[in-house]
Amino acid sequence: MPDASETHYRKPGRFTQHVANNLVASFTRAGISIWGSRVLEVKGRTSGQPRRVPVNLLSHEGRQYLVAPRGETQWVRNLRAADGNLDLLLGRRREHRTAHEVADTDKAPILRAYLRRWKAEVGVFFDGVSADSTDEEVARIAPRHPVFALDPLA
Template identity: 65%
Template sequence: MADHYRAPGWFTRNVANRAVAGLTRAGVSVLGSRVLEVRGRSSGEPRRTPVNLLTLDGRQYLVSARGHGQWVRNVRAAGGDLALLRGRGRTRYLASEVAPDDSVDVLRAYLARWKAEVGAFFEGVGPNSSDEQIRRIAPRHPVFALTPR
């Protein structure tokens, strides 16, 4: 399951992601959007991608709807060191990966907020699915708890 990843299509890559990233860089958060900045694991250069920042019970989380993609691999390789950008603001975090069995509540809240946007990547599982159904797909959707630095 660690290899599970659904690459974005042309429209998402070239239009949607760029639009959300542009708005976020301008300081306009689209439903909690941020631009994730993390050191590339091969190049060492900063890599940026739009993400949805989830706040649940006073904690902040990042969820990879598409699976174990590049930003997930880079966060792991960087030891969890990352920054979230919004406008001119930059907040540094330490990201700790949440075990799949412990991520059910986070995934449920993420789906409740963004199912219309990301539901296609969750194999029919939604915010009203049982814990068992969410736990089944959890290994395919890495979750990171964020601690401000």
């Protein structure tokens, strides 16, 4: 986990918090995935209560990943505190999963795939880096965007 001097977080605006996230979460809860959307449920690190947030589930080279385009979000902190234990919700379907944080040096192909899929939605959070950026540019922003590999279901 990065120390406070390295922590990066881009807080969502009012529209995102109160309209867009609620809209995507509503569709996802109804069983309609929008480009791989799921509702992530993880135990709150302080309250212990389940916390839910819409996320983009990335499938890449036979694995599934969660990427935090906004950086050190509440869901990232909660997931770390919950030792990677989470549920992904789509309609009435609940998948119990375990996540492991990906090392910064291994993030480049995952971030490229994420940007290729959702650049229109999240590109602004990557400081001008795109799926076609140089390896050096992707490596520069990698520490600012937590990535979690999800273990396959048993």
